[in-house]
Amino acid sequence: MKHLTNRMFAVITALLAILALAFAVVSLPHPAYAEDGNASAQTSDGGGDTPVAGPVPNIIVTNFTYGGDSVAAGSKFDLAFTFQNMGQVAVSNMVVTVDGGESFAIAGGTNTFYVDALWAGYSLTQSLPMQAVSSAKSGAQPITVSFRYEYVDSGSRSSNQSDIKISVPVSQPDRFEISEPALPDQAFAGEETTVTMEYVNKGKGDISNVEATMEGEGFDATMKTQYVGNVASGATGSIGYAFTPQSSGELDAKLKITYEDSDGQTKTKEFPVKLAVSEQMPVTDPTMDPAMNQTVDQGLPWWVWVVAVVVAAGVIVAIVVLVRRRRSKKAKDDIDGEWDDWSGNSGASGASGSMAGDAASGVAGGTGAGTGTGTADATVTEIIDSGKAALGGGAVVSGGTEAAASGADGGKRAGGFRGAASHKA
Numbered sequence: 353m354k355h356l357t358n359r360m361f362a363v364i365t366a367l368l369a370i371l372a373l374a375f376a377v378v379s380l381p382h383p384a385y386a387e388d389g390n391a392s393a394q395t396s397d398g399g400g401d402t403p404v405a406g407p408v409p410n411i412i413v414t415n416f417t418y419g420g421d422s423v424a425a426g427s428k429f430d431l432a433f434t435f436q437n438m439g440q441v442a443v444s445n446m447v448v449t450v451d452g453g454e455s456f457a458i459a460g461g462t463n464t465f466y467v468d469a470l471w472a473g474y475s476l477t478q479s480l481p482m483q484a485v486s487s488a489k490s491g492a493q494p495i496t497v498s499f500r501y502e503y504v505d506s507g508s509r510s511s512n513q514s515d516i517k518i519s520v521p522v523s524q525p526d527r528f529e530i531s532e533p534a535l536p537d538q539a540f541a542g543e544e545t546t547v548t549m550e551y552v553n554k555g556k557g558d559i560s561n562v563e564a565t566m567e568g569e570g571f572d573a574t575m576k577t578q579y580v581g582n583v584a585s586g587a588t589g590s591i592g593y594a595f596t597p598q599s600s601g602e603l604d605a606k607l608k609i610t611y612e613d614s615d616g617q618t619k620t621k622e623f624p625v626k627l628a629v630s631e632q633m634p635v636t637d638p639t640m641d642p643a644m645n646q647t648v649d650q651g652l653p654w655w656v657w658v659v660a661v662v663v664a665a666g667v668i669v670a671i672v673v674l675v676r677r678r679r680s681k682k683a684k685d686d687i688d689g690e691w692d693d694w695s696g697n698s699g700a701s702g703a704s705g706s707m708a709g710d711a712a713s714g715v716a717g718g719t720g721a722g723t724g725t726g727t728a729d730a731t732v733t734e735i736i737d738s739g740k741a742a743l744g745g746g747a748v749v750s751g752g753t754e755a756a757a758s759g760a761d762g763g764k765r766a767g768g769f770r771g772a773a774s775h776k777a
Contacts, residue, residue, distance in 0.1 A: 409439020436475035557614025568605030
């Protein structure tokens with residue numbers, strides 16, 4: 353009895369094992385076959401079966417990570433991606449290639465990997481170090497993952513390739529720099545003044561929608577907020593904010609600059625402004641030249657004016673003296689020349705008168721005539737003899753050529769008279 357029981361238990365166990373094996377065989381997937389891409393079903397009468405080609409296995413990337421929300425240009429990161437065999441047959445001899453394009457590069461190692469086999473439905477994860485190049489543009493930049501593999505279809509080996517693109521966002525560092533506000537030297541109540549700020553975009557991406565707003569109290573402005581616009585990479589410029597203080601004292605305000613960086617994120621920079629405002633300047637005559645007012649206000653020392661007057665008077669006196677000396681010298685030279693001419697003519701006239709007197713009346717008449725006309729000075733010579741009165745009158749010389757001629761005529765007449773008197777005696 354006991355023997356039968358053990359035997360029955362063994363038979364039952366064997367039957368259960370056979371049933372389990374049969375169930376496992378039945379549950380295995382049955383590949384479908386296609387001819388020329390068209391599937392056909394088996395005929396109900398059990399005719400010849402036509403093999404149908406199985407579906408081509410597809411490899412896709414199901415997930416990937418890059419370490420954060422975005423990758424800063426020039427920084428390194430680890431790219432990890434998971435790929436899965438979505439087909440119904442296994443693939444083998446798989447080669448995986450990662451191409452970063454113009455925005456990414458492999459930071460170390462290789463961009464190609466080998467996978468021996470990947471069963472249907474299975475997945476693998478691959479990781480590699482990468483770096484975003486510094487010149488990469490902001491925004492999502494593509495990375496291409498290529499899969500080349502082989503598979504067996506209806507007893508024949510086939511190959512296939514699939515390219516999968518993933519996107520990794522790149523952000524350029526915010527290098528939009530704004531200098532401290534340049535305040536005016538003076539500010540007066542009721543007068544418009546301007547605060548300027550210099551800016552430069554040192555980043556690789558563009559800055560957009562730049563606005564400047566001045567917040568605070570105690571001033572008026574035509575535009576509370578002014579729109580500057582977009583600032584390209586490498587561009588520079590200045591922001592000028594015009595306002596008018598309402599009253600004197602210390603003006604406490606704040607300049608706020610808002611903009612959007614290359615990633616589209618809105619950012620704000622604030623700069624405090626403290627300005628000492630003076631009382632309003634007095635109204636001046638608009639017709640008066642400011643330069644003249646400045647000269648009058650400054651003035652010159654009194655001794656400068658005295659020295660200037662003395663120097664000017666000295667110059668005038670020197671000019672007058674020089675002019676007078678030159679005129680006196682010229683007049684003297686003219687008188688000396690006339691005197692020399694007059695003296696020569698008088699000597700010649702005296703000699704002519706003497707020779708005429710001698711010829712007419714002898715030595716006495718000639719001597720009288722010569723004495724009367726040959727005198728070099730302009731004095732009157734008197735002759736006591738009454739008979740010679742006419743001669744003496746003729747001997748008066750007043751100078752020049754006419755006096756010499758009168759002397760000569762007087763000599764001749766005197767000689768004539770004396771000759772006649774001697775002849776009568």
